[in-house]
Amino acid sequence: MGPLTGTIRVPGDKSISHRALMFGALAVGRTTISGLLEGHDVLATADALRAMGAKIERHSEGEWTVSGVGVGGLLQPKTALDMGNSGTSTRLLMGLVASHGITAAFTGDASLSGRPMGRVIEPLSRMGTSFEASPGGTLPLMMTGSLPAVPITYRLPVASAQVKSAILLAGLNTPGITTVIEPVPTRDHSERMLKGFGADLWVEETDGERVIHIRGEADLSPQNITVPGDPSSAAFFIVAALLVEGSDLTIENVGMNDTRAGLVSVLQLMGGNIELLNEREVGGEPVADLRVRHSQLRGIEVDSAIAPSMIDEFPVLFVAAALAKGTTITNGLEELRVKESDRLTAMAQALTLAGANVTETEDGLIIQGTNGKPLAGTTGEPVTTHLDHRIAMSMAVAGLVSSAGIEVDDTRPIATSFPIFEALLEQSTNA
Numbered sequence: 001m002g003p004l005t006g007t008i009r010v011p012g013d014k015s016i017s018h019r020a021l022m023f024g025a026l027a028v029g030r031t032t033i034s035g036l037l038e039g040h041d042v043l044a045t046a047d048a049l050r051a052m053g054a055k056i057e058r059h060s061e062g063e064w065t066v067s068g069v070g071v072g073g074l075l076q077p078k079t080a081l082d083m084g085n086s087g088t089s090t091r092l093l094m095g096l097v098a099s100h101g102i103t104a105a106f107t108g109d110a111s112l113s114g115r116p117m118g119r120v121i122e123p124l125s126r127m128g129t130s131f132e133a134s135p136g137g138t139l140p141l142m143m144t145g146s147l148p149a150v151p152i153t154y155r156l157p158v159a160s161a162q163v164k165s166a167i168l169l170a171g172l173n174t175p176g177i178t179t180v181i182e183p184v185p186t187r188d189h190s191e192r193m194l195k196g197f198g199a200d201l202w203v204e205e206t207d208g209e210r211v212i213h214i215r216g217e218a219d220l221s222p223q224n225i226t227v228p229g230d231p232s233s234a235a236f237f238i239v240a241a242l243l244v245e246g247s248d249l250t251i252e253n254v255g256m257n258d259t260r261a262g263l264v265s266v267l268q269l270m271g272g273n274i275e276l277l278n279e280r281e282v283g284g285e286p287v288a289d290l291r292v293r294h295s296q297l298r299g300i301e302v303d304s305a306i307a308p309s310m311i312d313e314f315p316v317l318f319v320a321a322a323l324a325k326g327t328t329i330t331n332g333l334e335e336l337r338v339k340e341s342d343r344l345t346a347m348a349q350a351l352t353l354a355g356a357n358v359t360e361t362e363d364g365l366i367i368q369g370t371n372g373k374p375l376a377g378t379t380g381e382p383v384t385t386h387l388d389h390r391i392a393m394s395m396a397v398a399g400l401v402s403s404a405g406i407e408v409d410d411t412r413p414i415a416t417s418f419p420i421f422e423a424l425l426e427q428s429t430n431a
């Protein structure tokens with residue numbers, strides 16, 4: 001494949017797409033959404049909301065409408081809610097159910113069924129919800145919401161936008177004020193969009209912590225939402241264009257919310273030539289076009305404080321590090337072990353198999369880069385993706401800068417977040 005050139009657009013942001021459907025389902029009236037990501041994860045959210053009474057329709061690619069049931073109006077689903085591979089669908093919908101007087105069962109695939117749900121079960125139990133989970137606090141689980149639920153003040157023990165959002169969503173139908181304290185800021189799409197839908201939500205900064213309050217028994221009004229391009233999907237193309245010689249690629253309409261844009265800053269520190277053009281706002285979110293040109297990257301020590309703003313981008317950052325000059329050191333990344341796969345082990349194994357020099361530590365990877373020399377690639381066994389879309393796409397990017405190419409055992413998980421990934425890669429390498 002040749003260099004990446006021309007101009008592309010990546011699909012809509014996954015986090016924002018989930019939230020647009022959920023908040024639309026709780027508004028009274030018709031919300032329109034343009035640029036919705038039509039990946040399997042988001043479709044799982046849409047199906048679950050339909051099962052609880054919302055009317056959700058697709059009109060054309062990315063153009064959807066949601067007729068909501070109103071806060072407090074979710075109906076008892078008749079069958080189990082199948083969350084597929086999607087942690088965001090599961091944890092946020094658990095928050096919604098928590099303050100409705102309904103019982104719901106959540107199931108998922110093998111990857112999701114191994115992921116910790118205790119982090120949402122714990123605060124939602126304090127609000128009055130009862131749970132019957134599988135051993136270790138995992139799916140399948142059954143929960144019965146509490147009506148009325150009890151407002152809580154909760155300091156997040158892990159930096160997780162999903163846990164924060166689950167509590168805020170439960171707070172929407174809870175009398176009084178529900179408060180979440182974030183010692184480390186995480187993506188703030190829920191806060192931005194809930195305000196846009198008319199929720200009484202306010203944020204204070206106290207002793208360096210973000211304190212988010214929401215007043216319950218809210219009324220949400222329908223909105224017209226435009227979803228910006230997903231920076232976590234753009235990430236694969238940013239790294240590919242930096243690594244493949246001769247590349248000069250423009251990715252339009254990429255979400256650049258500070259709580260998501262960590263990868264761009266880290267790659268710039270590594271010497272990556274990434275220009276932000278035409279910075280603007282789309283749907284209440286900062287957006288830019290990114291012009292990315294091939295660059296010789298240098299290894300760095302990544303400050304762990306930046307991790308929450310690029311938490312899903314580490315797999316592809318590890319690929320960039322594998323080709324950089326010198327050593328890249330990461331730490332403070334224990335959360336990566338509970339994503340769709342254990343992303344530290346999965347990437348250490350995959351990159352090692354492809355010929356990179358990687359040491360796995362308890363909470364990060366240390367990678368000795370090749371200084372631009374292609375990786376060997378795979379010749380025998382393929383790399384294992386463990387039902388993790390981001391491992392599959394990261395290793396596809398690594399394949400572009402390898403001598404033998406890299407074979408990936410299963411590319412199907414890519415459709416959870418980026419169904420047109422392969423087509424877009426083909427398009428940008430043939431432009």
Ligand code: S3P
Pocket residue numbers: 014015016088159160161162163165187311312335
């Ligand atoms: C997400 C939050 C993050 C991220 C996930 C999407 C969200 O998870 O990894 O892909 O939409 O809130 P955590 O909250 O578990 O960090």
